[in-house]
Structures are given as C-alpha cells and as structure tokens.
Amino acid sequence: MxxxxxxxxxxxxxxxxxxxxxxxxxxxxxxxxxxxxxxxxxxxxxxxxxxxxxxxxxxxxxxxxxxxxxxxxxxxxxxxxxxxxxxxxxxxxxxxxxxRPELDPEDPALVPATPEQADQILQAAQSARQLHTAIAGLPEDQRELLVLAFFQEKSHSDIAVATGLPLGTVKSRIRLAMQRLRAVIEER
Incomplete structure (x- = not known):
C-alpha cells in the first residue's frame, strides 16, 4: 500500500x-x-x-x-x-x-427618556387648553389660515391656492393671528 x-x-x-x-x-x-x-x-x-x-x-x-x-x-x-x-x-x-455589533447600554438611543414630572404634565395640559381657547377666540379668517399652516402643515403658497386668497393676504393674516395669540398667552 x-x-x-x-x-x-x-x-x-x-x-x-x-x-x-x-x-x-x-x-x-x-x-x-x-x-x-x-x-x-x-x-x-x-x-x-x-x-x-x-x-x-x-x-x-x-x-x-x-x-x-x-x-x-x-x-x-x-x-x-x-x-x-x-x-x-x-x-x-x-x-x-x-x-450585528454589541449593544452599548450607554447609547442615548437605548436609554429611556426620564418620565415627565406630574407638575410638568399639568402645566403642559393647561398651556394646551389656553392655546386652544386663544385660537378659538381668533377671527374666523385668521383661525382658518392658522389651522392650515400649523396643524395641517401647508405652505403659505398652498394655502393661497386652496383659499383663493393672494399670498400676501395669507401671510399677513397668519402674522396677525400669531400676534394675537402671543398677546393672549403673555397676558395670562
């Protein structure tokens, strides 16, 4: 062999x-x-x-x-x-x-957020109520444009097209609405 x-x-x-x-x-x-x-x-x-x-x-x-x-x-x-x-x-x-690298327990993305304190939650809720009340107190034309701009996230140009208003009018009404809201909130 x-x-x-x-x-x-x-x-x-x-x-x-x-x-x-x-x-x-x-x-x-x-x-x-x-x-x-x-x-x-x-x-x-x-x-x-x-x-x-x-x-x-x-x-x-x-x-x-x-x-x-x-x-x-x-x-x-x-x-x-x-x-x-x-x-x-x-x-x-x-x-x-x-x-699949090892997880870093100190990675900020993995660290849970600290829970909000009860007084912070209460203050945020009160501020939200004040804001909603202030928005409800705006003239209809300003409130409508403010809702479109900030809650529906539409651009000023899109709002002008949707409402048929000139772009300058849309901008000035939103600016006036913001001034009124600021005045109401600072008052309280």
Missing part, C-alpha cells in the same frame, strides 16, 4: 482524530494542527478574511476539532471535509457578529 495515497492519508487523519477523541492525545493534535492550520488559513483568506482574522479563525476551527473530536465519524466524511466545514461556519459566525 502506498503511504502517500489519498486513502492512506485519509485514514491517518481519521486515526489522529480518533486518538484525540479517545484520550486527548496532544501529539496527534500537534500533527493534525501542523498539517491543517496553514491550509485552513489559506482557505479562509480565499473566502475574504484578512491574514490576522484567518489565523484566528483557523485556530478556533482546530480548537473545535480538539473539543469535538468524539463527534467525528469517518464513515460520513474525511477529516479535511469536516474541518473545512467547521472553518466555513466559523467564518459565517464572524461575519454575523460584525454585522
């Missing part, structure tokens, strides 16, 4: 994994590592990893072989197939981690 034949090499690697599984044979692991580490690193670099990342993932892959040697079944696949599958999966996991 030729010692360099694929079947002999395949059996040798399967025997090394079996030795690792049976008794955590360090010498068997060193042989396996020396043979596969550079090949797995090259494979990972072909998949797009930088050298440092490929080196780290290759080490993680071979560490997985050390830890999971008992799960290897030589009837299912060759050691190389099993190991390169582990390496590919480690690469996929690394990509997923990179796309």
């Amino acid at each position: 030729d010692p360099t034949s694929p079947d002999t090499t395949r059996d040798l690697f399967a025997d090394l994994v079996a030795a690792i599984a049976a008794g955590r044979d360090r010498a068997a692991f060193v042989k396996l590592f020396e043979h596969f580490a550079p090949r797995v690193k090259s494979y990972l670099m072909r998949l797009g990893c930088q050298a440092a990342e490929a080196d780290e993932l290759a080490q993680e892959s071979l560490l997985a072989v050390w830890q999971k040697a008992a799960t290897f079944d030589r009837r299912q696949s060759a050691v190389s197939t099993w190991l390169f599958t582990i390496a590919r999966n480690k690469r996929i996991d690394a990509i997923r981690r990179a796309r």
